[in-house]
Amino acid sequence: MRDFVARLHERGDLMVVDKEVDPFHELAAVTHAAQKRWGKPILFTNVKGTKFPVVTNVYGSRERLAEVIGIDATDFCRQWSNLANLGQGSGEPFVKVEDEQLIECKLSDLPLITYSDRDAAPYFTSAMFIAKDPETGVGNLSYHRSMFVNDNELRCRLAPRHHLTMYHEKAEKMGQPLEAAMLIGAPATSFLTAAAPLPYDVDELEVAARLKGSPLPMRKCRHIDLEVPAETEIVIEGRFLPNERRLEGPFGEFMGYYVPEGPNAVFEVLGVTVRPNAMFHSILCGSSEEVLTLELSVSANIFQRLSAALPGILNVTCQPFVNHAIVQIDPQFEGHARQVMLATIGAEPIWAKIITVVDADVDIYDMDDVMWATLTRCRPDKDMLIIPETPSFYRDEQKDHWGRLLVDATKPFGREKEFERKKIRLADKIKLSDWFGTE
Template identity: 30%
Template sequence: MAQDLRQFLALLEARGQLRRITAAVDPELELAAVADRVLAMGGPGLVFENVIGSPWPVAINLLGTVERVVWAMGMEQPEELERLGERLASLQQLQPPKRPKELVAMGGLLWDVLRARPDRDLLPPCQQVVLEGEAVNLDALPLLRPWPGDGGFIVNLGLVVTRDPETGVPNVGVYRLQRQSQRTMTVHWLSVRGGARHLRKAEAMGKPLEVAIAVGVHPLLILAAATPIPVHLSEWFFAGLYGGKGVRLARCRTVDLEVPAQSEIVLEGQIHPGERQADGPFGDHMGFYGGIEDSPLIRLKAVTHRRRPTFLATFSGRPPKEEAMLAIALNRIYTPILRQQIPDVKDFFLPMDALSYKLAVIAIDKAYAGQARRAAMAFWGVLPQFTYTKFVVVVDETINVRDPRQVLWAVSAKVDPQRDVLVIADSPFDSLDFASERIGLGGRMAIDATTKVGPERRHDWGRALGRDKATEARITERWSELGLDDVGRTSPDPVLFGYGMENLLARLGRL
């Protein structure tokens, strides 16, 4: 696995998926506007080499298509993501082998675990230049201000590293950070995130929380940090499993934390108990500006970086955006894990057009009355991230959850709102969701769009239409005879007729 951002840039360039821009571009509004238009067209990743106000280049849109996300994982086809998910699911619930074949498979999994262990780099590239104390100056970094109503300049694609003050287990998350002064930043994280949990513990103990921010890492590490994993596991370990090789880490200079040794830039600091400062507003993934919130203040102690580092950036907004492409890939990886944790679930999908987490479509093998509600409740509880999913639509496993035509048919044909809709009021909710009556507290809805069985129905349902396989096969064989070769032998292209914009954009990225 390549762990270096520069190697990934070289890969994209070799495959014609990177454009270097030498014209001067302003990081305030202009750079993000250019990147947004290119991304919407399914265009290449960009490196702006002449950013006004900073000597350092900015890389953006590197993960702007599903295809490039797959490459970042060291793969070539999206289908390989689910196979990776199957390996991860096996590791989460290892079972004693009962047959020789299972023993061989377990041996392979254990080898994956051994290879995934992080390693230490004693001469890390990320510390080729070290600036401490008064020498720290955020104004030297090419921070972006993407939207005209934004409250300041931001870091949006850095790995934020903290450590549980009780257990010592690190957490790695991707959170937005706002510049407050030359040596201070605020961090915006939701209350369920690992960093927020660590801060609550540290403040209860009266201790500062140490923080390190790694900017400009290989995108695979960003994917690992964005993966919903159990609290007790390390994102470094998951990154090693993703890449088939342990992450090389370096100990920070002024805080007791470890960061990827090949990071382009590392910011080191502390959050002191009770220190907060106004953060925002900022354009967010909901398609609106978020509000102004008092957020934890990081006091920076050091900045280390490689010689002539590249600043890796992104920005949020209404899909399609890079974060939506990441979510599509994570959906494929996490499907086997979800099947394992909720056996009722056969498939699930988080549509990009529903912000990649606000609406989930779940397919189950319907066996008994009430099963759809049970599956929806289990989904909301399986991971903290899914507590922010407003709508869960449960369908039969015969429905393709990635085809909106089939899902809409199931909702329209199989749902009686007075029987099949479950609404839960006043549950903890996403503070960025302005549709809620009260910020941070909202409702959620489950829709049972499955075929009704047993006591769920009081009359016979109609029999579903369908043709036998023999008839369909005969028609396929006669297609040329019927003079229809130019129409095609198969059903309409699922990319254009049902699988959503994300696949269409992925296809555009390959043209």
């Protein structure tokens, strides 16, 4: 991550703030306002109460995420669908190194950032956990919010069906704690693979190494029996206590609401190591840096599964939020769009609350264009389908996200010529500066 941030700085894409900022709500407020205005990454060099600079919004755009793995920003689904295969590549993905320059510190020495108004405490939002299946030894990377309690304890949200949750439950059945490390400022490719829809038996860190194109330097932890990427800025080592749940929350999460206080996993902190001149990576929950990664993960999963079952799947995105899937197709037969919509529910049973299918001439990254297709090509009584009483989002006790809306916004089959989009000749050749003196 350090190299990527340096590259952004060199080309003028990093906003640097030297004025002192308070991590108690002020840093989040400045981040929120700046992201809405400019969308650029920000480096706070003077954070009250800590010596560590804070960098945020590093991966907050589709273009920057694409740059990390060297692809075109519009080709994410296809590329991410190949991640599992990349993980099966030949050659050793890791190289072991010694790092004698690491500095030990306390958890409270790090930036303790309070984000939303009603958050119960400071939270670590960017940390990806690395752990191993207690039975198979396969490694996993995943994100989980962690509430600061004291130098020795964090309380972490382990959601149902996440791989780390399964590891923790397996360890509990054995009557053992689960060792894990929290990586803050990990190598850029691991940031992507931690959210990728990879199979249970695929090691995300191996995939990160394949994407890097060279073996990933790994070092031993000092307090637990795990290895971590040596380029990680900050590593928090510890273990999840078996059969122990303590109150965590409330916390302002990505959907824009507060998750109430509830019992969650307890992470015992055994040590914190940092690189010299380490920077702390912060993610504002609900911002593009968090939600975009989830959207890309869900989109890639849908694309991969649909492509395996049906022809004519061109692209998938989730816009303007992760629970609206937009599928772009090349219609092959009458009813093709309806098959795609129904298959999408099976491909993504958690997030695909609303599904819209469009033609190749619609820009799926532009919601105005998607709505235009819906308003001009979709007949509500025929092309919209409501499937009632169908669960989706897993944390939904009140069933607020039950039910599905399917929208066929493709051209009526067999009448494609009638729905040919008009074009303005020369529109793509006009330079406004030739006519008005300014772009």
